[in-house]
Amino acid sequence: MKNLQSFLNGKWQSGSGKTTQLFNPSTGAVLATCSTEGLDLKSALEFARQVGGPALSNMSFAERGALLVEMSKAIHAQRETLIELGQQNAGNTRGDAKFDIDGASHTLMHYGKLAETLGEGNILFDGEPEPVARGGRLVGQHILVPRGGVAIHINAFNFPAWGLAEKAACALLAGMPVLSKPASSTALMTHALVEALTPIMPEGTLSLLCGSVGDLLDHVEWADVIAFTGSADTGEKIRSHPQVLRSGAAVNIEADSLNSMILDPDAEDATYDAFIRHAHTEITQKSGQKCTAVRRLLVPRERLEEVIEDLVERFGRTVVGDPTLDGVTMGPLCTPSQKQAALEGLSILQEHAKVIYGGPDGELKSQKGVDLSGGAFVCPTLLQTEGPCQSDSPIHNLEVFGPVSTIIPFDGSAAEAVKQVRYGQGCLVSSIYADNSKFLKESILGLAAWHGRLVVVDEQVAEKALAPGLVTPQLLHGGPGRAGGGEELGGLRGMKLYQQRCAIQGNGPKLSRLIKG
16 A cells, blocks of 8 residues: 655655555545644745745746646546546546546646746836836835745645646746645645656755645745635635644635526527536536536526426436446546535535436436445536525535536526526635526626636537636636635736735836846
8 A cells, every 4th residue: 555655855755653544435445644743844835935936036927838848748647547547536437537637737837838928037027117206216116026935725625636736837937836735635636746756856845745734824924825626615724724823824725616507588599508518527527526517507498398308318428437438428526525525515415406307316227337325426416406596595505526416497698597596605716608698798797706717608609608617727716705816827817826926116228127137
């Protein structure tokens, strides 16, 4: 059995004492163990600050970008190995594992190429010079420089590759060393990924913590950044940690999200087909274990039967089973505890909506290669309410983190759809499938402030439209309110979490030469 070591202080180290076990969610077999007990996390953070920080801050943007490109290539070279680990440890189908791994390498490559546009300097100008006195020579210039601490990344179980890469790409390009702490339950892929990266990383720039977070946050300093993806409860604990509060370290949270899809009553055939196609993808991809997966489907009552018929037909073609087998399109949830949580949540939703397909006792029409009762499998499930729900309904407040979504019939007006979506109290992404310009405009204006991203699909882009759950490095990932209030990616915007803005005031021409030089 493999013991997952942590990579701290520039070397691989094993914890002592109690270990955490990693399982195969299809079979329940133990795959590996990890522990952080006995590790000196204070010295690990100091090493990253004192060794990794200077190594990165002395590099130009072009040099940091070249490093990101090499990281992308190193991950791609291990693609097949990482896919196998995703199938074994996270219950991923081959397609789901590729989605994770290719997302990681693509994001690193995107930021590597973006760095080429920033040139050979290592300071960014933020806006144009501002005159502060008559004559024009005395000016103020805002600049962005790397914070002097460590980027502490605490990642979720559902994206062991992409989760590390999307955060690390922005931090490393900004000039901050990274300490990444993956979720223990699916850390096998992350560990292998970091093993592939350590030979090319400058000393101290990338650390890995496998196991419990331990006393890590007790040693946070003011210049550090904490970026967390996971539950709102854990996010609140991080924000309220005494040392985090005392230090004033920056905190970025990506938490729960009850994302929605809205169908316009007048949607054309191509737009409607995209709605059905994307809804099925977002419910079943990664077995519904995506922070961007759709949880609420706003369907005009006049099109309700049509939508139910088409979605049920697609669910009937979903093959659930051993993710290592060809033809399987949905695997288990990542852990037995995730299955239990999903079924408990589904039981609550059933008190407010009827099951259209699946459910906790649903019989899978297509299964392959496993005894579904023995693994962490949950049937893809579609529920339906009688109509719009009150703001305090679990439909608008409980995210079941699995292949579960609820249809909410509405009267067909954009105003009613907007009202229902807003009850989610802030989301990462929602999507609008409409061809009526009035419906679109009203929906966008009504929902933009409640979301980090809105996906708009009409018949002219329907065939090429990306499913809303696909996070791209060019665009913002994050959301207000319930979604955590954080922001990641979004091109150069993603670097700002890791940069300090400073106003330099003085002799304009001389300052410009000094900063650019």
